[in-house]
Amino acid sequence: MTSDRATGEAAGEQDTSRQPDVDPGRAAPATEPLITETRIAGQLRSRTPALAGLAVLIAVFALFPLVFTNPTVTTIAVVTLIFVAVASAWNLFSGFSGYLSLGHAVFYGTGAYFLVVAAKDWNLNGTAVFWLLPLAGAVAALLAVPLGLVALRVRRHTFVVITIAFFFIAQLSASNLTVTGGSSGLLAPVPNWAPATYNNPFYYVGLLLAVAAVALSVLIRRSRFGLQLRAIRDDEDRAAGLGVRAMPVKLGALVLSAFITGMAGGLWVYFIGQAVPQFVFDPLFDLAVVLMAFFGGLGTIAGPVLGALILEPTQQYLYLQQSNGYESEILFGALFLVVILFLPRGVLPTAGEWLTPARLGRLRAAWPGRRADRIAQPVQRSKPPAAGSTS
Amino acid sequence: MASEISQAIAAGILGGGVYALMAAGLTLIFGVLDIINVAQGIFVVLGAYLSYVLSVHLHLDLLLGLLITVPAMFVIGLVVYWLFIRPLRGAERTSMTLLACFAVALIIEGVLYREFGSGYVSLNAWYTTASVHLFDFYLADIYLIGFGLAVVAIVALYLILYRTTFGRAVRATMQNQVAARLIGIDVTRVSALTFAIGTAVTAIGGMVYGAISGGFTPNSGYDLISRLLAIVILAGMGSIGGALATAVLMTTVEALVDIWQPDWAVAVFYLAMVIILTVRPAGLFGRRAVRAQ
Numbered sequence: 001m002t003s004d005r006a007t008g009e010a011a012g013e014q015d016t017s018r019q020p021d022v023d024p025g026r027a028a029p030a031t032e033p034l035i036t037e038t039r040i041a042g043q044l045r046s047r048t049p050a051l052a053g054l055a056v057l058i059a060v061f062a063l064f065p066l067v068f069t070n071p072t073v074t075t076i077a078v079v080t081l082i083f084v085a086v087a088s089a090w091n092l093f094s095g096f097s098g099y100l101s102l103g104h105a106v107f108y109g110t111g112a113y114f115l116v117v118a119a120k121d122w123n124l125n126g127t128a129v130f131w132l133l134p135l136a137g138a139v140a141a142l143l144a145v146p147l148g149l150v151a152l153r154v155r156r157h158t159f160v161v162i163t164i165a166f167f168f169i170a171q172l173s174a175s176n177l178t179v180t181g182g183s184s185g186l187l188a189p190v191p192n193w194a195p196a197t198y199n200n201p202f203y204y205v206g207l208l209l210a211v212a213a214v215a216l217s218v219l220i221r222r223s224r225f226g227l228q229l230r231a232i233r234d235d236e237d238r239a240a241g242l243g244v245r246a247m248p249v250k251l252g253a254l255v256l257s258a259f260i261t262g263m264a265g266g267l268w269v270y271f272i273g274q275a276v277p278q279f280v281f282d283p284l285f286d287l288a289v290v291l292m293a294f295f296g297g298l299g300t301i302a303g304p305v306l307g308a309l310i311l312e313p314t315q316q317y318l319y320l321q322q323s324n325g326y327e328s329e330i331l332f333g334a335l336f337l338v339v340i341l342f343l344p345r346g347v348l349p350t351a352g353e354w355l356t357p358a359r360l361g362r363l364r365a366a367w368p369g370r371r372a373d374r375i376a377q378p379v380q381r382s383k384p385p386a387a388g389s390t391s
Numbered sequence: 392m393a394s395e396i397s398q399a400i401a402a403g404i405l406g407g408g409v410y411a412l413m414a415a416g417l418t419l420i421f422g423v424l425d426i427i428n429v430a431q432g433i434f435v436v437l438g439a440y441l442s443y444v445l446s447v448h449l450h451l452d453l454l455l456g457l458l459i460t461v462p463a464m465f466v467i468g469l470v471v472y473w474l475f476i477r478p479l480r481g482a483e484r485t486s487m488t489l490l491a492c493f494a495v496a497l498i499i500e501g502v503l504y505r506e507f508g509s510g511y512v513s514l515n516a517w518y519t520t521a522s523v524h525l526f527d528f529y530l531a532d533i534y535l536i537g538f539g540l541a542v543v544a545i546v547a548l549y550l551i552l553y554r555t556t557f558g559r560a561v562r563a564t565m566q567n568q569v570a571a572r573l574i575g576i577d578v579t580r581v582s583a584l585t586f587a588i589g590t591a592v593t594a595i596g597g598m599v600y601g602a603i604s605g606g607f608t609p610n611s612g613y614d615l616i617s618r619l620l621a622i623v624i625l626a627g628m629g630s631i632g633g634a635l636a637t638a639v640l641m642t643t644v645e646a647l648v649d650i651w652q653p654d655w656a657v658a659v660f661y662l663a664m665v666i667i668l669t670v671r672p673a674g675l676f677g678r679r680a681v682r683a684q
Contacts, residue, residue, distance in 0.1 A: 100486045102493075150665055154672045156485055157427050157628065161620045162668065164429075165661045168617045172661075176654045283613060287493055294490070298483075326504035333497035340491050341478055 058211070065203045072320070074199035078271055080312040081206035082264045087292040087304035088213035089260035092220055093253045094290075095299040098233030099152065101254075102286045103163030104261050106170045109280040110143050111136035111262030112269035116186045117179060119270075125189045129270055130205055133263045140262025141255045148254040152247060155236070171281035185276035188269050202271045209267060210305075213260045217301050220253070229253055233299070284329075287336070288315065295339050297346030306348060311335075395650055398528040403643030405534040406603060408541035411638035413596040413615070414622045415548060415631050416589035422565040422629035423585040426476065426488035430496040432616025434590050437499055438464055438597025439607055443512055453516045453598055454536070460594040468590025471495055472583050496612060503609035511606035519602045537599035544595050545635065551588070552631075561585055565629065614657070621660040625667055626676050633676025 065074050086108065094101045114136045119129050151162045175183040193201065220226040228249045231239035240246050269275050292311050297303030318328040343350050417431045428434075438460055445456040475495060479487045513519075518532040552558040563571040564581050572578050600615070601607055622641055626633035641660055649656040667675060 100489070150669050154668060157421070157489070158624060158668075158672070160486070160489060161427060161624050162664070164617065165621060165624075165664055168613075169658060169661045169665075172655070172658055284497075287490075287497070290490060326501040329504070330498050330501035333494040333501065336494035336497070337475060337491060340487055340494070341475065344479070344481070344483065344487060 061207055062204075065197075065200050069196070071195075071199060074203060076313050076316045078199055078202045078206050079268070079316060080308060081203065081210045082268050082271075083289070083292065083308040083312040084210040084305050085206070085213040085264045086261055087289050087296075087308040088210070088217050088301075089257045089264070090289045091293045091299065091304040092213075092217045092260075093257035095293055095304070096220065096226060096229040096233065097250055097253055099155070099250065099254075100160050100290070101163045101257075102160055102290065103147075103165075103167040103170075104257070104289055105281050105283070105285045106147070106163075106166050107140040107144060107258040107261040108265035108268070108285060109170055109174065109275075110140045111265030112275050112280050113174065113180050113186070114139045114262070115266035115269055116188045116275045119189050120186070126191045126193075127201060129189060129191070130201070130267075133205070133209075133266045136266035137259040137261075137263035140265070141259040144255045144258035145251065148251045152250045152254070167281065167283070167286065171277055174277040174281055180275070180277070183277055185274055185280075188273050188275065190273060202267065205267055209260070209263055213264075214301065214305060216256065216260065220256070221301060225249065225252065230299075284332070288312075288332075291332075291336050291339065294346055295343070297348035297350075300346070300348055303346050303348045307346075394528045396647065398530070399646040399650055400643055401528070401530055402534060403646035404639055405530070405538040406646070407639035407642035408538040408545075409596050409599040409603070410618065410622060410642055411635040412541040412544050412592050413600075414619050414626070414634040414638045415545060416592040416596075417619050418623045418626070418629055418631055418634045419548070419561075420586055420589040421623065422631070423561055424476070424488075424582050425485070425568075426492070427620070428492050428586075428589065429489060429616055429620070430471070430492040430499070431589075431593060431619055432614070433496040433499045433503075433609075433612035434464065434467070434593040435597045435600055435615050436503065436607060436609060436612045437467070438594040439514065439601030440503060440507060440512075440597075441594065442514055442598040442601060443507075446514060446516070453514055453602065457540075457595060457598060460598065461591050464594040464597075465587045465591035468587035469583055471590070472586040476586065477579065477583070496616075500609045500612060507609065509608055509610070511608055512601075513604075513606040514598065514601040516602070531603070533599070533602045537603060540595055540599060544592055548588070548592070548631075557581075557584070618657070618660055621664045625660075625664050625674055627674025630674070630676040633674070637675060 064077060068074065068077075086104070090101065090104050093099065111133075115129070115132050118132050118135065119125070124132065147166055151159055151166070154162065174180045180186065191198075191201075220229070228239065228244045231242070231244055232246055232250060236246055265280075269280065272279075288311070292307030293304040294307070295303075295311060296305065296307030315328060315332065318331060339346075413431065413435055417428055420426065420428045420431075441460040441463060442453055442456050445451040445459060446453055451459075475491045476488055479491060481487075516533075518536055520531070522529040522531045523535065550558075552561060560571070560576045560581050563574070563576055564578055564585075568578055571581075604611070618641075622638045623634050625641065626637035641663065644663070645656045645659050648659050
């Protein structure tokens with residue numbers, strides 16, 4: 001939410017585009033006053049605490065593996081950071097553009113297989129393998145160009161279904177091609193690091209990747225490119241009419257997203273040590289990433305990060321608790337339904353909606369006016385909090 | 392070789408009938424509700440497991456079992472619609488409903504794993520092993536029975552859609568939901584029944600699929616849904632006739648490719664889809680905008 005406000009301050013004309021972020025179209029009657037008062041609310045808050053908070057957060061993440069040395073904990077942490085990167089990357093394409101991709105596992109898997117094959121062919125091991133990650137990302141990004149050129153010609157449902165089809169083609173290819181080792185898969189190189197701190201290099205590379213993904217999202221969101229993406233999400237035809245060259249913009253976002261996803265896939269496969277088709281191209285992966293973004297808040301910066309930080313450890317924990325996979329599958333599906341039915345716009349926007357009245361209470365003391373009540377009432381479908389909404 | 396090819400064509404066409412039925416259900420749901428029911432694949436598998444339970448534990452004939460499984464799947468469809476699809480409204484409805492269906496599919500898959508494990512099971516009756524001699528090859532009776540069932544179900548679907556008041560309401564809703572509402576059609580009721588009918592056909596599809604596929608697991612849903620989605624996208628979303636023709640065409644082509652390249656036969660579906668969509672984004676039989684939004 002902080003970055004939302006910052007965007008709003010940075011350029012006045014972005015305020016209108018911020019609106020659909022909350023809910024496209026529905027809040028139309030309240031547009032004018034809402035803009036003004038949102039801006040005031042934004043200006044009342046200083047940016048320094050947010051930056052300090054960010055610095056503390058990064059410091060906490062950097063110190064985490066030094067404090068918690070239990071291998072089980074750090075293993076979960078590494079996978080979680082990888083998912084933070086992937087969820088952010090998915091969000092910077094799907095969340096910003098509105099084109100829901102259920103085929104990001106294609107890029108993840110491409111990066112993973114590239115890393116394993118390249119490390120084997122070039123005889124790399126240890127930290128040298130990490131230098132392959134940008135290459136793995138580049139290969140995935142390269143693959144995104146033809147896929148995007150085909151898939152981005154269609155919208156809505158058809159786009160989603162095509163991404164699913166690409167996913168199945170990729171899975172089928174991986175289990176039948178010789179370069180991927182067929183259905184038995186390939187083994188990644190095993191670095192000879194000390195067992196006690198074995199996870200740490202993966203952790204820090206994962207942290208770097210996650211920070212890079214979030215930073216890229218912030219940059220895109222604040223840029224003209226990000227505005228164009230969100231214009232496409234709101235109304236592609238109108239955006240095109242206003243001069244947005246939709247195809248290059250969409251494709252650009254997909255390529256950037258695939259780049260990060262491919263790097264994450266490479267890191268993941270190096271970490272777990274083997275590439276097997278049904279795990280590298282896993283339908284649950286696609287769904288997990290989408291759930292993380294939806295859970296936190298689609299199209300926001302912090303949403304996918306929060307979603308990954310909450311859901312991935314939960315899933316890993318459940319997985320470790322139960323020897324069978326189906327329990328976690330049922331729980332995962334149920335959680336997904338709960339999020340969709342009760343928090344359709346994600347935790348962050350909903351929480352923001354609930355917090356707004358409280359914040360506005362303070363605001364209204366300094367700024368008396370009837371209009372403040374209108375903002376206090378959530379315009380959306382989600383239920384207003386039981387107490388304190390308008391009193 | 393010649394007999395292999397003619398056998399592949401016969402099996403493709405007859406097996407395609409079942410896919411046509413399942414795809415018709417999927418595209419009907421899309422046309423009326425504007426959602427992609429990605430749970431259709433697991434519904435088929437669920438239908439197959441229901442038939443399996445009835446035939447193994449109650450020793451009920453597979454065809455007689457349909458009298459129970461079809462209404463059961465109808466009710467399951469109603470429940471899923473009422474609990475998870477109906478509450479979803481608003482701008483993000485498209486993606487939300489798709490994800491909700493995916494979540495339902497996951498839960499059903501998990502429950503099936505829990506109840507039946509991950510081993511292959513298959514449906515057996517005297518007509519799954521007996522075969523008829525056609526020209527120069529043998530074909531299991533179940534292919535003919537399955538095709539017959541699919542034809543009967545499709546004709547029934549056609550009659551419901553084109554010869555009843557309810558069918559008229561369904562078609563009106565497909566054309567323009569707002570206008571349908573304005574002339575007094577209860578769109579929620581139409582949607583609920585359409586979803587239930589689209590789900591009910593998977594009971595028949597599941598029974599035939601379970602008998603001709605030679606074995607299925609809870610995981611088979613992914614294979615099914617990817618084929619079904621390819622069929623409805625290829626045909627053009629919302630075109631029922633197109634879905635029937637495309638289903639038969641694609642299963643036949645797959646059966647033919649299977650003779651030379653068994654590993655890659657499924658890829659035919661996806662490749663055809665990608666190629667067609669680059670040339671004709673609306674699909675083979677689709678209009679530019681299936682439904683004016």
